[in-house]
Amino acid sequence: MKSIRTFLIIVILSTVTLMAFLSALNGYQDSMAKAEQLFDSELVDKSHLLLQAFLARTLIDNKIDMTSTQPLNATVSENSASLIKDIELENEQMAAENNFFAFQIWHQGNLLLRSSHAPQKAIAHFEKGFNDSNFLNHRWRTYSYYNNTSNLWILTAERTDIRYVLAENIILDSILPVVIMLPLLGILIWTIVSFGLSPLRKLAKELGNKRVDDLSPLSIDEQPIELIQVVNSTNDLLKRLKSSFLREKRFASDAAHELRTPISAIKIHLHNLAAMVPENEHSFLQLKSSVDRMGHLVEQILNLNRTSPDQYISRFNTIDLYKLAQELIIREYPQFNEKNIQLALEGEPCNIEGDPFALEVLLQNLMTNACKYTPDGGSVIVTISEKQTDIQLQIQDSGPGVPKEQYERVFDRFYRLNGDSHDSGTMGCGLGLAIVQQIVELHQAKITLGHSSFSSGLLVNIIFPKEPSARKQSVSLPEVS
């Protein structure tokens, strides 16, 4: 089930439709049967009325030739009973309009009287009661009535199809509203279900709008009984999460303190030891390299931890990215100079909304990477330019570059191109670009890799939006001890 609302609306509407329409059909069939009975009883009444009228006329006028067959309208005299006239008129009108009704009056096998469109031969069997017969190209419902006293057969008939249409038109009026109401019913069910699910929607919205660092409990007031347990459980979870985060934050801080201090101490001892061991002592050089590597790894792990979205607490300022890059270049210049790398900064001052510390870490990682992998005498260009809606930061070097198929993998944590045996033989732990990507995501920027403008080398292209949308889930770096 993808959506509770869709499920409820479809299932309720289908069930209601099914029940309503089946009931309507049932009602339709019952009503049609009742209408049939009504038409039948009307046919009986008409037969009786015809007999009475016929007997009355024969008594008044005594003009009927009992041996001849004549249509009713041909034998009406001026003195005929008004009752007969009414019947005749009614029948004539009916005949003219739709040939709905027909009748015959028989006496001892002789047709005495018939409606104008009735055939000469009997329209029904001379058996008392109802039957169906075909004449005048239609199906007719017939009623045969025999009067013992006058020895007359009154045969009456009504067209079945017209009876059906007449009855259906009346019954349709009661079914149509059910059909017409269906779309309205759908809207009503939609509204009711939506209203009924609104507390759930509100709760989901409240949870969705929560910032990552907002671990305050949810409001339990005005929650329906069904959701109280959910809210209570969520609040318990948030409480446990909060204490867990605090512990983790404390761990990061403690780890920084606990790991940095002994590493610094080791470095001092190594410095002192340098005077006591021969220069180029292999074990000493290995030890120094390993300690430097450990220090770098600890710093990178801490940076990764600090820039992690779930640890980050928003502290965005307006920063001049160009100026920040300038400062970084001044600071990192010695290592570029050591390798005789030509370092250039191009572009113009550009202000962006960002976290100063995070952006500094980003630039530092990228520049250190460029320096590491660019051979002696190579070139590195840092370009910062302002576009219409974004700001572009590009760092390109003349190093060996990264194969295209490795572009995505190099962002993985602890992933190093060609494993530990990197061509450059430089120190690294495989976290630099993972940290860069994390910072890029925090700033809602985009990072792409490509081929630099040199004959070989890597181009790192980062596009920062000028106005990042409101951040729900981000963060800045925790206080570093």
Next chain:
Amino acid sequence: MLLSSVIIILREVLEAALLFSIFIALSRQLGFDFKWVAWSLFLGLIGAMIYGLNIDAVSQWYDGVGQEVTNALMQLGIYLMLLLYMLLLSITLFSTGRPNSINHKKTLKPALVFIMIIVSTLAITREGAEVILYFFSVTRSENHLVAVLTGMTIGGSIGISIGFLFYYFLSSLNFKWSIIIGLSLMIMVAAAMVSQASLLLIQADWLPSQLPLWDTSGWLSERSAIGQLMYALIGYEATPTAIQAGLYLCGFIVPILLILGLKFKYNLYP
């Protein structure tokens, strides 16, 4: 007219709705996407229009019984496709989780989706054409327009509602039961297709006419809503002939035997 419209539309819509609900529920259980539904509806509606508009020409085929024969061939085509679908689905299920087995769910997916599109398209083409024909023939007389439209709305709504309820019923079951009930329903629908095809071939005099074996219209009328549901679901006929009943039984037993055979094979050579 209302009742006739309900019966005719319900018969056509219900059959397609049941097939769709079973297919969609099984697709969901197998993790397929639903693009095939849009394709089936699109192709089916185009097919229905083309078939409906050319029905006069089609009717002239085979000495005036072209429509019956074409419909019967479509029904038999649907049956064969459903049979293939059931077998492929069974292979997928029986092989899942067995050591060294190929991932049939992945390899057979295109075939299963293709069959669903073909079956749904054929069903919509045949039933859609019947609906179009009925609508245009009956609404020529304005006297019946309201009754026919009301009847079509009621019949269509009942059919679609039952389809939705069937779908949610099958979706609410766990994987195993959903597949078992889905397959069982499919076997019944497939057998119903054979029964309907045989009836059409009897009407076309391609199969001999016979006296009905029995008459259960007193118990369950084919013209009632439940009778129509049973007609679409299990091919209920109140007055079946021996040939019809025999073919229905064959249509019912063949897929069961083939599925059991496959199960036996997989149990024997896992």
